Amino acid sequence: MTYLFFPIPYAANAQQFSSSSYKINWGNFNMTSGLKKSTNYQLTDTVGQNAPGYSEKNGIAIKAGFQYIYDTFTELSFSIDKLNINFGTLEPGIGVTDTNLLIVTTPSGRGYQITAQENHPLWISPNHFIPDTTCDANNCTITSSAPWTQNDKFGFGFNVSGVGATGYFINSTYYRPFASIYNNHTPAIIISENLPVKEREAIITYRVLVSSVQSAGDYQNYITYTLTPKY
Amino acid sequence: MSQFNLTIKPAQIEIILKPNSTHTRAYEITNNSSETIQLTTSIVPWIPSDNSGSVIYLDTQETTLGISLSNADLKLGQDFLIKPNQKKQLVLKIKNIANDENDHYLTFFITQKPINSNSNHQNLAKIGSNILVSTTNENIITSNLEISQFNVSPSIKDIFSNIKINGEIYNKGNHYDHINGQIIISKNGQIYWENNLFPYTITTHNSRLLHCLNSNNEPQLCQLKIPIWPGVYEGKIIIHGNNSNNEYTFNFFVFPYLIVIITLISFIFLMNLLKIKKRPSSKNKVC
Numbered sequence: 468m469t470y471l472f473f474p475i476p477y478a479a480n481a482q483q484f485s486s487s488s489y490k491i492n493w494g495n496f497n498m499t500s501g502l503k504k505s506t507n508y509q510l511t512d513t514v515g516q517n518a519p520g521y522s523e524k525n526g527i528a529i530k531a532g533f534q535y536i537y538d539t540f541t542e543l544s545f546s547i548d549k550l551n552i553n554f555g556t557l558e559p560g561i562g563v564t565d566t567n568l569l570i571v572t573t574p575s576g577r578g579y580q581i582t583a584q585e586n587h588p589l590w591i592s593p594n595h596f597i598p599d600t601t602c603d604a605n606n607c608t609i610t611s612s613a614p615w616t617q618n619d620k621f622g623f624g625f626n627v628s629g630v631g632a633t634g635y636f637i638n639s640t641y642y643r644p645f646a647s648i649y650n651n652h653t654p655a656i657i658i659s660e661n662l663p664v665k666e667r668e669a670i671i672t673y674r675v676l677v678s679s680v681q682s683a684g685d686y687q688n689y690i691t692y693t694l695t696p697k698y
Numbered sequence: 699m700s701q702f703n704l705t706i707k708p709a710q711i712e713i714i715l716k717p718n719s720t721h722t723r724a725y726e727i728t729n730n731s732s733e734t735i736q737l738t739t740s741i742v743p744w745i746p747s748d749n750s751g752s753v754i755y756l757d758t759q760e761t762t763l764g765i766s767l768s769n770a771d772l773k774l775g776q777d778f779l780i781k782p783n784q785k786k787q788l789v790l791k792i793k794n795i796a797n798d799e800n801d802h803y804l805t806f807f808i809t810q811k812p813i814n815s816n817s818n819h820q821n822l823a824k825i826g827s828n829i830l831v832s833t834t835n836e837n838i839i840t841s842n843l844e845i846s847q848f849n850v851s852p853s854i855k856d857i858f859s860n861i862k863i864n865g866e867i868y869n870k871g872n873h874y875d876h877i878n879g880q881i882i883i884s885k886n887g888q889i890y891w892e893n894n895l896f897p898y899t900i901t902t903h904n905s906r907l908l909h910c911l912n913s914n915n916e917p918q919l920c921q922l923k924i925p926i927w928p929g930v931y932e933g934k935i936i937i938h939g940n941n942s943n944n945e946y947t948f949n950f951f952v953f954p955y956l957i958v959i960i961t962l963i964s965f966i967f968l969m970n971l972l973k974i975k976k977r978p979s980s981k982n983k984v985c
Contacts, residue, residue, distance in 0.1 A: 542705050692822070
């Protein structure tokens with residue numbers, strides 16, 4: 468049995484169960500509702516809904532009845548293939564990469580944006596850290612990518628490939644550092660599209676490159692990815 | 699199978715609240731992954747950042763609206779678990795307590811948290827649903843949209859060029875609004891092409907790019923199909939308001955430039971060829 472609790476503008480419409488010791492007020496108590504399909508027909512129904520349909524009072528619009536959840540595709544979905552990125556043992560002067568696969572589905576009529584932010588640089592402690600990359604020509608920032616291919620430009624950065632990332636990363640040699648909570652950066656947009664998408668994929672490539680004087684130890688941080696629809 | 703896979707529904711709500719009124723909305727959060735995840739909730743205000751619906755989040759969680767969760771077992775900001783392939787309904791209550799004439803743009807965030815403290819270096823994900831609230835005493839919010847940055851491209855319009863109608867729609871009003879309008883292109887007094895505008899939401903004192911509504915109810919560029927018959931075309935963009943319509947008229951001229959140029963070049967080439975053939979040879983002249 469499915470039931471739905473909606474704010475009802477008139478108290479007289481609510482159901483009430485009561486005995487000498489208790490009283491329960493229900494906004495609504497459906498008998499059945501949902502989407503029914505056959506080969507040729509599709510039906511949505513709500514049986515038992517108080518005042519089904521669209522109603523408006525005191526500036527609040529209410530769409531009562533389950534039919535209204537089918538009127539538009541309204542879901543926003545976000546998936547990340549793995550949450551732990553392990554670069555293993557790093558060798559000085561040799562860049563190591565790992566990837567994440569992000570998949571996004573947006574509601575009808577809406578684009579999306581994904582922001583990213585690290586909690587702090589890769590570090591053992593604040594005094595023992597791998598710097599965020601500044602790229603080959605020291606010209607990439609948390610909002611602007613640049614080529615990073617040289618093996619003597621040490622640091623940690625990322626590239627994104629996919630339809631939504633072409634405005635941020637020209638090709639797979641372009642990297643930039645993550646915005647950092649530690650440095651009071653606000654999350655930076657890394658992927659966005661103006662049109663709705665279904666199961667749109669983007670690949671994040673993390674790259675780390677250390678020098679021979681880098682202290683040995685476990686360097687850690689975490690990245691937070693935030694998906695929101697365009698309004 | 700993804701380690702994080704979350705769905706939120708609805709992805710956006712838009713409401714108008716009179717003083718002291720309350721709106722309650724149920725959100726459905728689905729964990730599509732194969733692992734139990736720990737989540738928490740928050741509300742963060744934003745401002746629009748461009749004309750395509752992107753936002754910038756403000757470095758505060760303060761809002762003058764009264765926002766809370768109505769779930770019996772959960773408060774805003776409290777952690778909760780969702781098992782694999784399970785759903786959770788979160789009931790958000792928004793109350794207009796400030797009684798001001800204002801707009802409030804917020805996002806209801808569902809944020810993943812590591813389940814155990816040993817996982818404090820794992821990547822995390824957040825998913826948000828936009829909330830647009832107009833707080834007002836008015837019974838009807840007056841629509842006040844206007845066209846800006848308008849142009850029809852390209853500047854030289856050939857019968858085989860894709861003619862695009864570009865522009866922005868600016869909201870001069872004090873509350874968010876939706877585009878409700880059409881583009882009509884006429885030739886010789888007859889409607890040649892018409893299309894509804896995509897009903898984007900426009901925040902107050904901001905603009906959105908002008909897009910047309912396609913057959914799948916999705917936004918697309920407002921573009922005429924080729925070939926386009928030569929002649930003068932009159933265009934009209936009508937923005938429907940609740941009191942009056944706002945109309946913007948324009949016209950453009952289409953000419954078969956490419957065909958004319960090719961014909962002219964061919965003609966000149968042929969003429970030159972004929973001239974060469976007709977010209978008597980210099981040897982004959984000498985003789």
